[in-house]
Amino acid sequence: GNSVTQMEGPVTLSEEAFLTINCTYTATGYPSLFWYVQYPGEGLQLLLKATKADDKGSNKGFEATYRKETTSFHLEKGSVQVSDSAVYFCALKDTGGFKTIFGAGTRLFVKA
Amino acid sequence: ETGVTQTPRHLVMGMTNKKSLKCEQHLGHNAMYWYKQSAKKPLELMFVYSLEERVENNSVPSRFSPECPNSSHLFLHLHTLQPEDSALYLCASSQELQGGYEQYFGPGTRLTVT
Numbered sequence: 001g002n003s004v005t006q007m008e009g010p011v012t013l014s015e016e017a018f019l020t021i022n023c024t025y026t027a028t029g030y031p032s033l034f035w036y037v038q039y040p041g042e043g044l045q046l047l048l049k050a051t052k053a054d055d056k057g058s059n060k061g062f063e064a065t066y067r068k069e070t071t072s073f074h075l076e077k078g079s080v081q082v083s084d085s086a087v088y089f090c091a092l093k094d095t096g097g098f099k100t101i102f103g104a105g106t107r108l109f110v111k112a
Numbered sequence: 113e114t115g116v117t118q119t120p121r122h123l124v125m126g127m128t129n130k131k132s133l134k135c136e137q138h139l140g141h142n143a144m145y146w147y148k149q150s151a152k153k154p155l156e157l158m159f160v161y162s163l164e165e166r167v168e169n170n171s172v173p174s175r176f177s178p179e180c181p182n183s184s185h186l187f188l189h190l191h192t193l194q195p196e197d198s199a200l201y202l203c204a205s206s207q208e209l210q211g212g213y214e215q216y217f218g219p220g221t222r223l224t225v226t
Contacts, residue, residue: 014135032213033215041219042219042220043218043219043220044202044215044217045217046214047176049214061191065205098145098160098162098168098208099168100215102155104154105154
């Protein structure tokens with residue numbers, strides 16, 4: 001069945017450091033891929049998405065590219081801020097059905 | 113109100129109580145979801161409603177009972193819960209078939225069972 005694996009956290013970085021959070025997936029079809037972010041005390045919110053191979057999703061300085069050959073969707077940001085401290089979830093969804101498969105989440109701490 | 117709202121935000125209940133969680137979406141979506149989020153565990157999908165019909169029920173104990181009276185409202189009725197049911201309960205909605213399939217989440221209800 002479909003699954004998502006993302007790097008375990010927590011990840012601790014200093015402000016302005018480069019961020020990578022790895023995400024790989026297994027899927028039988030051609031899923032859409034997502035990164036969601038959860039700030040303390042809130043629900044998840046969509047950060048970015050990509051719906052087909054080689055698509056790049058981007059938002060708020062974050063980017064991720066849908067790599068079918070490596071079944072990956074790694075999240076990157078060139079310069080993190082303290083306000084980026086949150087839990088990040090990689091997710092996939094097939095075009096049929098209602099189920100979104102979420103990774104376990106990676107907690108990011110950014111120090112000033 | 114915009115987006116997805118949930119009430120109450122916090123709830124403490126005894127094991128013999130009956131309570132309900134409420135979710136409302138203001139996005140015109142046609143699918144709604146209940147998730148359970150526990151510390152150190154992956155997000156668990158509990159129920160899915162599409163056009164007010166339940167389309168998924170992931171082996172959830174019968175002490176959780178969902179209700180979807182219309183496409184904008186979703187309830188989770190709780191009775192005789194156990195301490196291990198303490199968690200953050202998240203509601204979400206999406207526009208299936210015509211949409212991009214991303215989900216929009218509410219802020220959650222933090223439930224503590226004593």
